[in-house]
Amino acid sequence: MWQDKGIIVIGATAGLAESTLMHLAEQGASLVLHGRNKETLQQLQNKLPDSASTVLVQGDVTDPSLGSQLWSALQDLPGTPFGFLCFVGIPGRLAQDEWTPQALSDIFAVNCAGPLLLCRHWAEQMRAHEHTGNAVLFSTMQANYPFEGSLPYSLGKVALQHGIQILAKEVGNAPVLRVNGIAPGVNEAGMALASIQRGKYQPYVDDQRIPRYGTPQDILQAVSFLLQPDLYMTGQTLLLDGGFTLRRDQA
Numbered sequence: 344m345w346q347d348k349g350i351i352v353i354g355a356t357a358g359l360a361e362s363t364l365m366h367l368a369e370q371g372a373s374l375v376l377h378g379r380n381k382e383t384l385q386q387l388q389n390k391l392p393d394s395a396s397t398v399l400v401q402g403d404v405t406d407p408s409l410g411s412q413l414w415s416a417l418q419d420l421p422g423t424p425f426g427f428l429c430f431v432g433i434p435g436r437l438a439q440d441e442w443t444p445q446a447l448s449d450i451f452a453v454n455c456a457g458p459l460l461l462c463r464h465w466a467e468q469m470r471a472h473e474h475t476g477n478a479v480l481f482s483t484m485q486a487n488y489p490f491e492g493s494l495p496y497s498l499g500k501v502a503l504q505h506g507i508q509i510l511a512k513e514v515g516n517a518p519v520l521r522v523n524g525i526a527p528g529v530n531e532a533g534m535a536l537a538s539i540q541r542g543k544y545q546p547y548v549d550d551q552r553i554p555r556y557g558t559p560q561d562i563l564q565a566v567s568f569l570l571q572p573d574l575y576m577t578g579q580t581l582l583l584d585g586g587f588t589l590r591r592d593q594a
């Protein structure tokens with residue numbers, strides 16, 4: 344399905360991205376892989392099939408020139424521009440005496456403003472070149488329920504979900520561009536792994552409020568759905584948390 348489709352992947356080095364990238368590469372997608380660290384990016388590229396068409400782009404998600412670097416890298420690959428995936432996020436784990444307007448604003452820039460502006464840049468280029476396509480950005484379950492202590496992280500993710508709706512509304516006319524989000528729960532990969540290993544979420548599994556932790560394979564399934572070329576959905580964020588948010592208080 345992804346043969347000859349060009350996809351920009353921001354935060355390709357994220358723990359949750361691995362299965363998705365492997366699948367897209369195996370299916371023949373051309374991938375612009377973004378990260379901040381050259382070595383990590385090269386390690387990722389080496390894990391993908393030799394046949395995969397990939398190009399690496401480094402940069403901070405808050406850098407205003409990153410959008411044009413990503414678009415120009417996509418032009419170096421075979422295929423037609425189609426997808427935009429943004430896995431970028433930081434948990435914002437600050438001690439409460441470090442919560443200042445500036446500190447929260449820096450976290451917001453990475454979790455919300457940077458990803459939305461990059462998505463907007465991609466959409467403008469897609470429209471200018473008359474390509475249809477789909478974008479998927481990553482929120483969190485913490486943007487869908489007020490978990491105590493999550494202010495630095497969740498503020499940006501709540502705004503991201505609203506921004507997804509605004510962008511979807513702005514770019515919905517022909518050529519059709521769809522913008523959706525995924526709000527994961529607790530996954531055994533990436534930023535949640537350390538908390539799982541400390542046992543923070545074990546009670547939720549032990550008393551079966553969630554059947555298990557999420558995995559990068561669950562993320563692959565959701566991304567594959569949201570990247571469908573004929574997807575009948577836009578401006579939505581899928582809560583992919585195994586029921587955590589709904590059943591959190593059923594101890």
Ligand SMILES: NC(=O)c1ccc[n+]([C@@H]2O[C@H](COP(=O)([O-])OP(=O)(O)OC[C@H]3O[C@@H](n4cnc5c(N)ncnc54)[C@H](OP(=O)(O)O)[C@@H]3O)[C@@H](O)[C@H]2O)c1
Pocket residue numbers: 353354355356357358359360378379380383402403404405429430431432433434453481482483484526527528529530531532533534535536
């Ligand atoms: N893991 C979970 O259970 C979970 C749960 C809920 C939501 N999420 C969300 O899902 C997404 C992926 O999560 P993950 O756990 O896979 O994260 P992760 O392994 O911690 O990876 C985070 C990604 O964001 C990139 N990044 C961080 N700050 C950046 C910046 N300033 N500029 C550019 N890139 C930056 C990292 O790039 P580098 O490699 O350069 O550091 C990395 O690719 C995130 O948006 C996260 O909020 C994850």
